[in-house]
Each structure stands twice: as C-alpha cells, then as structure tokens.
Amino acid sequence: MKQMPRILALLLTAVLILPLSGCGSSDGKTHLTFQIWDVAQRDGMQAMCDAYTANVNPDVVIEVQVTSWSEYWTKLEAAAESNTLPDLFWMHTDQILYYSEFGMLADVTDLFPYEEHYGEISISNAQGSDGRMYGVPKDKDNIILVYNREMFDAAGVAYPDETWTWDDLEAASQAIYDATGNYGYMAYNDEQLGYHNFVYQNGGCILTEDKTQGGFDQEATREAVEYYVNLQNNDWCPNQAYFAETSPGTAFFSGKGAMFLEGSWNLLAEMNNYPDMVGKWDIAVLPAAPDPVSGDGRATISNGLTYATGAHGKNLDITLDILTYFAGEEAQRIQGESGAAIPAYEGLEDSWISAFSGFDYQLNLDAIMTQFDYCVQYVNNSARPKWKSGVVDIMTSIYNGSVDIDTGLDNIQNLINTETSKKLADS
C-alpha cells in the first residue's frame, strides 16, 4: 500500500485524465450526458436519445450513463452544489420538491401542453411546491401482486383475482404453506412495496390531503400498519431477519415463496432474468381491504419518474428542446416499446405491453392498467427527505420489537408533523 508501484500510479492518472479529453468535441457535435439509475432501462433511454439525434437535431449526441440508485442521489446533490449537473437526468418524486425549492431544476411548465396528454398523478409528480412543473413526466407505475402459479396449483387454491381480500391472501398463504412447505405472502418491511398500499386500501393515509400532517393518528392507518406488521407472525410469512439476507424477489424466483408485492417497472427484467420461471408465475390486482374504515378497500401506490435538466445548464436551450421531444408521443412510444416503463403519455400503455409479446407466456398486464383507475399518488411532501429515513428506522424497531407498535406509530406521527411544520415555517 505504501509503495504503490509507479505503473499503477501512472495508470490511475491516465484514467483520471481520460474523461477530461472527452469534453472537447472533435466531431463538431454537441455531446450531452443523460444520467439515470436503472440499468434495465438504459437501452430504452438510449434508443430515445438516438431517435432525437436522428429525427430532430443531428448535431446533438446524447450518452446515457447509469449510476446505482444508492449512489445516484449523493452524486447528483454534489453535482448540483458545484453546478455540474448532468445535462439531462431522471428525477424522483422523493427529491423533486427539494431540488426545485432550491432552484436547481429548470422550469419546464411551458414546454408542452401536459394537461392534454398526461394524467393528474403524472403531472403532480412533476410539480414543485409552487405548482410549476420541474420535470417532464416520464412514466407511471403501480404495485401489483406477483404469485407463483405452480404453488397455487399444488395447494389447490384458485389464483388471485379482483374478488380477493386480505382474508383470501391469508387463507391462500396458509394453504400453500401447509401443502408445499413454502412461504405464502412475503410481507416485507417496505413502504411503496409494502404497507403504504395496505394503509390506503383500509381508508387511511400516510399524509393528510393537504400534506401538512401525518395520518398515523387515524384509526384506519394504525389498523392497517398493525395488520401488515403482524403478518410476519404467521408461519407462512418469513420474518424481517429473513428478508435482510434474501429479498422477497430473490425468494420468489428461487421458488421459496408464493406471493409478494412488486412494482410494474421490474416485471420485464424479471421475465428476462429468470427464463426458467416464465409461465410459472403471473400477476394480479392487489387484494382489497375486507372491512375498510372508508372507501371500497381498493388502492395501489402509483408513482412516476420525470426527466429534468439543471436550471443553470450550459446547454439549456438544447436540453429544453430535448425535454420537449421526450414529452412528445414519439419518444414516449419508444420508451414503451423498449419495455423500459409504462409511458406517462396517456393512450400509449399498449406500447409497453407489446414489449412482452416475445415471451411464451403472457402476464396478466391488464391488471396493472385496471389499477390505474383507483391508484393513489406516491406519498410525498417537501419535508419528506427529512423524515423518510427516520420513519424507516422506527418501522425497523417496531418490527424487531424494541418499540411497541402504538408508541412507534405515535413516534412516526410526531416525526412527520415536527419536520413538516419546521419546513413550512422555514419557507
């Protein structure tokens, strides 16, 4: 370590210097970077960018770069601080309010007549606290129930359908566990892919309608969280210690469990990555709350990403033009057909479904489309970055029993309210 060989040092220097030389465009074209976090969508994004070069502006070449989700935000924030944001990048609902509040994102409200082609949830996911749009809607998703058909057959249980409630979920899990010894529904400690769905199905909420307060003091919310947490006490459900070593997806696709909640954005990758499993599993709408405090018991969390560009970018004219293109039908269709994600552009859902046509077995993708009728917008307010990780910590301590559930939920409520009111007072 102390005496690093000279060759290694030289190599390192070369590696460090190399990207610098890339800045000078030798071919007279403008080279832009487009930062994303999902490697499964790289090809789809690149196809869109290439279409822009081919059809709109041949002098612009866009390169898609992928950084893993966990590093993405650390990197992007550092880049924003030093005014070196990538020319184009994905924005997530968790962060858009924070970035727009500090004026990091270019206002894209007037680029496109969004109301005509985008749904309400897609548009609100792209808005800052001031109601302006700071991102171009990219896609929309929701959460569905993934189940193993073979295990249902083995247990002689009917496949999940729209008549299912939480009770059916439990009964089927028990039957599958008894018949096959495998886990039933795997209730994993997660928000978007876990208890948030149950809370809204039960008529509760994580944040109140005006987003100024938490909903953890409401009976419907508490009941649903408690129900969800207690699922792990059943024999047919692994506990959180299990999930710390094996994610529900890994367990499912290695045939250890019969059901889990999955985001629509992962389905294509899972079809590709587990060819042996194709035909052995399918998806269904989420089971409804059997006895909701209010509402009809149906809900699923729907989120959508956006495309954004920095407010002070060097190539702002060009990047805004690209974003206009990304908002249009052609780019959204390319995204859908590549299977990257369901286009946010209304009426192009089928383009995404067509990406699955190459497989021998057709998943019940209509379930996802049906769910858009009653989906709930992804939970967010401007203080979320301040309370998100705190809530995760409290949920973990509820799960491992170091805090009893009532105290834990009170703590969550306090945390959300304190951080939110502090944020509102600041701004």
Next chain:
Amino acid sequence: MKKTTMKLSAAARREENWGYFMIAPTIIGLVVLNLWPFIQTIYTSFCEHLGFGNYKFIGIGNYVEMFQNPEVWRATWNTILFCILTVPVGLFLSLLVAMMLNAKIRGKGLFRTIFFLPMVCAPAAVTMVWRWIFNSDYGILNQIFGTNINWITDSKYVMIACAIVAIWSNIGYDAVLLLAGLQNISKSYYEAAEIDGTSKINQFLQITLPMVSPTLFVVMIMRLMSSIKVYDLIYMMVEDTNPALTSVQSLMYLFYRETFVAGSRGSGAAIVVWTVLLIGIITVIQFIGQKKWVNYDV
C-alpha cells in the same frame, strides 16, 4: 537556558528553500485534501444543512442533540466493542502467523501469498462472499456446524460475524508487517538462548516479544484507528432494514446515514468530530501505555 541564534549562510538558506520546495507537493496536498476539509467539518458541525451547501449557524445544537441521542451512544459502544473484539485477537493471530511464516517450513512463499491475498481483494467483494458464508439458510457455516444461527440478522451474533470478517481480512497485512519486525531480530540472541537451555516459550517471551514490540505497537495503533473508523464492512454486511442494525452500527455508519441518507450534514459532522476526539483519547492513552511495554533498546 541558553538561547542560540543560528546564522545561516546564503548557501544554507538556499538549501533550506529547496527543502520547502521539495516537500511542497505533499504539504499542499495535505492542506487542501486533509486540513481544510477537517476545518470545514468542524465548522459544519455547528451548522444546520438547509440544502445544496447552504448552511445556517446554530451553535452547539448538533452536539446537544447528539449526546441526547441514544443511537449515538449505542454506536459509540458498538465501535469500542468492535475494537475490543478485533484488535487483540487480530494482533495475536497475526503474530502467530508471522512467526509461523518466519519459521523454516516448506512452501513459505506460497503461504505468505495466501495469507496476504485478502488484502488484495476489494473489501466489498470480500464482504459479499462472507455474507453468503453467513447466510442462515444456504450459508456454508451453518451447514458445516449443523447450526441454525442467524449470523447477520440476530443482534447477538451480528457483531461477532463482522469481527470475524475484519480479523480475517487484516491478518495477512499485519502479519507481513510483523514478519518484517521478526526478521530484524538477530539470530544470535536465539543461539545464545539455546546454549543457555531456555525453553521456546521463554525465548518468545524474553526475546521475540520485546524485540518485535515496536512493530507490534505500530500495527496496533494502525489497527485500532482503522477499527474505530470501520464503515465499509458493516455497510456491506448489514442493510438498513436489517433488524439487527442497531447492534452493529458503528459511528462511521451512523455518520453515513445521518449525512447522506437523512441529509443532515450538521449532525453528521458532529459525529465525525466526536469520533476524532475518541481516536485522539485512545491514541494518547496508547502512547502513555507504550512506555510500559514497548522496547526501543535493541
């Protein structure tokens, strides 16, 4: 006291300037990359981070909050426990390995390479492999011993699991350093001891240990400091939804989660300053303690 003023000749002064010139790259690097960030960190610890590098000075608020936070005390204890578990055992094993590698055995070069290998591997990769070894359902460790221990999710075992990985990955490096120390010991001492009929154990206690103690001391300081700063290993082993997280979370891991996950850089900086203080205290104790056992007269 007599004060002597030295008058330098022009040539000597030139030479002195050259000296400064020669060390400039290192010194500038140190100031820019270490000293200045250190000062900034101290300043940040008195601020609240509003976002994107905007700070608001809030005095000692972060420190008050930090010392009221049971998680910080828990992490401090975890860090100390990690040191207690890894340093003495690690040093003992490294010394043992070093002595075996110093002995006349066949394939010495091969063994040296094997023991040094973990050092060449990326810590992240090493930890990923160990995670599979520890996996409660499919891991080889539970298979061999026929046990059913949740090594990395049970709060009773997770610290031991991390300590095992830490010791395993560091033995080779420490052993190589100690080996160098051992090889500096002149053979004549042992020959003399043989003639006097000293037992092997006494040879070790009376000759080897005192003679290698300066190296041992250096290795110990290095190992202690890096154990206090342990982060990557625990980060790779234990994800933040792991129910056993609080039983193994070190100060640096807590710092990471405060700063980069929760985004409160102020309280993160306060944790770092607290850790630096801790390292300082321990190092001072060691330097006082070394007078008792480290032998510099060779």
